[in-house]
Amino acid sequence: MAEISLNKINKIYGDNFHAIHDLTFDIKDGEFMVFVGPSGCGKSTALRMIAGLESISSGELRIGGRIVNDVDPKDRDIAMVFQSYALYPHKTVRENIAFPLLMAGLDKAEIAARVEAAARTLELTPHLDRKPAHLSGGQRQRVAMGRAIVRQPAAFLMDEPLSNLDAKLRVQMRAEIASLQRNLKVTTIYVTHDQVEAMTMGDRVAVLKGGVLQQVDTPQNLYSRPVNMFVAAFIGSPSMNLYEATLDGTELKLGSNTFNIPASVFAQRPSLNGAIRRHLVVGIRPEHMNDATLHPASAEIKAHVKLVEALGSEAMVHLVIDAPWIDAGDPDAASDIGHERTAVARFSPKSSVRADDNARVAIAAEELHFFDPQTRKSLW
């Protein structure tokens, strides 16, 4: 077990593509760290540099205090779970799981005992003598996990290990991996592009975009205190809605709507104090908008209902708000919203709004987020 520390790590690929910029953070011993970000942001590259499968262009990587920039993968004492599982097709499940122990030179009895134990943990005992080709996707995933855990390594690295499973199995394995990690207390880095996975599994989550680290923080802090518009929109589903607005004193002008910002917001974000016709970007999470006829609030806006998706426990209401809509720069979020520049609100299922209605929408004004339109950073 070990802590992992990255100091100004850069990756420049052979074709001069700068994939990772000055990546710096520490992962504590036993911590579950998640790398999340849109496709192509460099998550796998960062993970593979830590594994030793990709060279580090500059910077310093330490595992358990030791600088390992030039250490071979086999000498880093790290186990990795691949997206494709990369099981050895010619070996049985037992031989697959035993392989790292065999390479480590353990004696036969010890290997057999450890393989049995790992198989029991992962409920693979009945399949030990089968070949990977004869296993289901979920079982293959477990074998890949088994190959990692038998070794009791300093750290686990996992690159989207659940992305080849169907949605239901993914949710189940998500919980299993998280509880397994909590029992073993092995430092873990887990890569995903699914922010729900990131939020539910990670002790802390590192959000990457374009090879640049945006924020490393606990899931709760990423949600409530995002550092910029990208993190704000990336974390949470559906995404935070972003609009241009003007703040004048305590009065916020959002298109043709005007409402007051409560004092608690100014206490939390002192830089907003004394604003005079200040242009900014306001962020409203779907869960902070509701049907004003059911849940009256001091802040209220008018909006046109474009579409209502009734999900039973809640209703996703797509709203047209007459203020300039802002793109957070997250390709995944853009596809959520569709090309129609609407806001999404999470209404209670009792709401009777219908498509094409003009609705009154209650805003939880104390929960609003504010960003600088130029730097796109949060205003505190």
Add this chain to the structure above:
Amino acid sequence: MTDVNQRDIGKAMINAAALVLVLSYALPYVYLLMTSLKPAADVQQIPPHFFPESISFENFREVLVNSTLPHAFANSLIVAVLTTILSLILALPAAYVATQYRRKLTVVFLLFALVTRMVPAVSLGVPLFQLLKSLGLLDTVPGLVLAHTSTAVPLALLLLAAFFEGIPRDLEEAARMDGCTRFQAFRKIILPVMKSGIAITALFSFIASWNEFLYALLLTSENSKTAPIVIAEYNSVFGLAWGPMTAAAVVYSLPVIAITLALQKQIIGGLTFGAVKG
């Protein structure tokens, strides 16, 4: 007529068509076999009979006992086995690196290997003759092995490269994470996974050397003559020894048939190679 009946008839027709195809391929070989089993007197009978009127092993006795064929046979075997081993040793690592670490240069390399196969063997035979002569390897087994290897390596390279393409890169990386050096990963994981591909490549290299005629004719004379040359010599200025020739040809075909049958499973496995994933 029911659907089931129609399907049965369709199946029967496909089977019949397959049988016709197989027979038309097999016919010359069956004729060879039949002729070799005829007594010497019947071999050049006019009009010829397809089936022997009486079975005799006279021809076989002649080629196996009173001739240079057994020696040539041994030469063929040694040359083919050594050629196969040498070309696999050379081509395996090269093909792996060329496919797994794809760089511009490796593409050029594979293309170049292909080009050497396009030059007619005769054009290469002449310089090879000079080369082996100056090395003192003319009419020796090592000389012929080198000559055969020079043509077998490009073939093996291309075949193996195609098989390696089907191996996910993750496999080597997983092995390295599990404690292997690059070479151990290659030897312990990649090679076993490639078993079928290697078997097929070995078979093709072996058969290519076993059947090779031109280099053997140019580069050997007395000591290291291979069987195809000896078989051809039955048709000489002293006349056509048709009976012994067919017997020798039958004997010569047996190892290839035996090896193919022995490797059947690997070959079929190799032909459905895509299934390696997972």
